[in-house]
Amino acid sequence: SKAGTIISAIPAQSVILRTLELPFSDERKIREVIRYELEPHIPYPVEEVIVDFCILERQERGAKVLVAAVSKEVVADHLSLLQEAGIEPEIVDLELFGDLNTYFALYPSEKGEEVVGLVNVGASKTTLKVVQGKRLLLARSISKGGNFITEAIQKKLHLSFAEAEEKKLTEGETAEVFAVIQTALATLAKELEYTFFSYMARAGEERELQAIVLSGGGARTPGISEFFSQHFEVPVHRIGKEERLTALFPQIPPLSSSFTVGLGLALRGLNRSAQGMNLRQEEFSFRKSYEEIKGHLIFAGIVLLLILGLHLGTFYYRLGQKEERYQQIRSQIHAVFRETFPQTRVVDPIQQAKQKIQEGKNKLKAFGGITGAQLSSLEILRELSEKIPPTIKVDVFDLLISTESISMSGKTDSFDSVDNLKKNLETSDYFESVKVTNAKVGLDEDTVEFKLLIILQKS
Structure with a gap:
């Protein structure tokens, strides 16, 4: 992220996500009513949660909105843990947007309008994001992740959790372990499939997945890419193996698929137009430190003084120019008056000239008029x-x-x-x-x- 800007993310298992359709698309109106629209869909009183949203799609008569609700207790614990380490995040986002922004950076345009499933297999949860082009269509989380596969191996082979995790990563291609992994992946794939098709049915849309992009620590599970490719009958890519990752960010050491969330959050810090939410609201709103505010005020004061000095310098320069021009015009008036009325002493040339002109008019009236309307x-x-x-x-x-x-x-x-x-x-x-x-x-x-x-x- 930008220097001085820290962005963190709440894990998927702590977030309640819902997709709502509202009869208007103005963000200010949505923010006013979203908490009350969400109330029937969450198990907590709305006063005990932080709510934010992003617009998935603006329609002719409203908008489709993705709404996130997180318990205030979860946000407080998240911030407290970071503050103990001396970290004060300016934005608290959701992990799913980290994945999303990394995907958009790696696949900026070639996917076109293709429907792609972004599957992040975490330790305890798997999140599914379905995108079409640059639009997020669906975001859901499933309460099964990499630990679900490890626990299946642990139970089948009567091992400790640590031993089962090691076998999953080092001996996953052996027949005994591979069979357990395949069974667990089948369960996970069915839940992903059910989540996708139930959403499409409720939305009244007929879309089919055309590709899957894997990320998260669970994406390192042996055989997972091949299994999902056969099950969903679509090509599967794993972000950690993408050569374009190091090509796009050569200054960053080679990353595994586990770091896509962190990379996506950093990309949001660099580009505020990137997608995301911010759960630092209400009593958790970000407040800059006194020293930082003081520094900004000093800088603003210096800039203000420079601008004021520039304006004053310009003002006095122009004033001097006008004074010089005034003296030139005054000298010219005196010269013209002396040339026109050589026998008259110059005191106030403008008033004296007016008086002389009036005297001439009166004389002219007496001897024939000025316009012909008066008799001579x-x-x-x-x-x-x-x-x-x-x-x-x-x-x-x-x-x-x-x-x-x-x-x-x-x-x-x-x-x-x-x-x-x-x-x-x-x-x-x-x-x-x-x-x-x-x-x-x-x-x-x-x-x-x-x-x-x-x-x-x-x-």
Whole structure:
């Protein structure tokens, strides 16, 4: 596994496995209900077991799920034993997934959609995993393993268990011992066959085994490969004899089939997408040591400071660039203002420029407008001269023209002349209204002084 990561496995005989079909495939929902779905299938109260699962197959309306239940007492004993040896596993998996990941590493693709039985013959139990391609179809354990064969030899030949085990491995091909082994293997094969076909019948599937891959210590039993090949009528391979094992992992010493679980767990440590479960849950959840957490925090702090320093450096660099650019633009504005208004002292060039522009607009309005919507002063004088009849003698004292109105002060010979002057001016299309604001007899009593307010048309 990765440096600092330890993965252990609970043996098959301590695990209850069940395959359930659920009406949904979302992992979060499955985790919420799986404990209660499993309750009718286990002999313990659900509060006393650790439960985990893996999805075997996502279907159109749900999922087929492999569920594992392990007594909390078993998990506690497992962790306690390892901790006494100074070992703290981050993940507690099942042995069956060790076999499975080793198989997928050794047979990555050439088996295609072939249905293969992975048989791990342990000391007290044999596990059967049936896979098709990369999919796990079935996982079951049988309470007979290598010890079952040894005990048969012990009973038949009246030997001690140790003597029977030695004869099984060293004299297994002799007629007397071989006959006992064959009888025991026949019992084991029938149970494997029954397990496989009963599952297929319940699942409503018609699949046949096309190959068997043996592993575990019991796979070293003389004649086991040949017996299973004849019984199931399929080719049988033993992982410990595979040349591809040393070809794939040349840095690892030659392994027997007994080490497939350990190799598979190590492969999971290297590849977190590999299949597996984790029984370190609830009160057994993995907690890193204070020193490890402290080390991670220090490392994270250093990285954070480096990132912060990088951002601050970038910020001040960009700020300096912007300040330099600002000074360049400011100098250019001063130069343009001095060139445009050479007689004006520069204080605030932008505000001064706005003021100069407004003054220019006002002057332009007075002498012809900017857009043509306003009358010029010359046009107003021409309109006044055209609208004052030659028969009326008018002397103008003051004439004040703005963008909105005209104020006229003068004198004429009578009040009737003032009234006629008003009426004639009202005929102009440029004047909205004409109002006499004052009219009185002049000082010489032969004239009338008047004041007119003329409102200009707005457009």
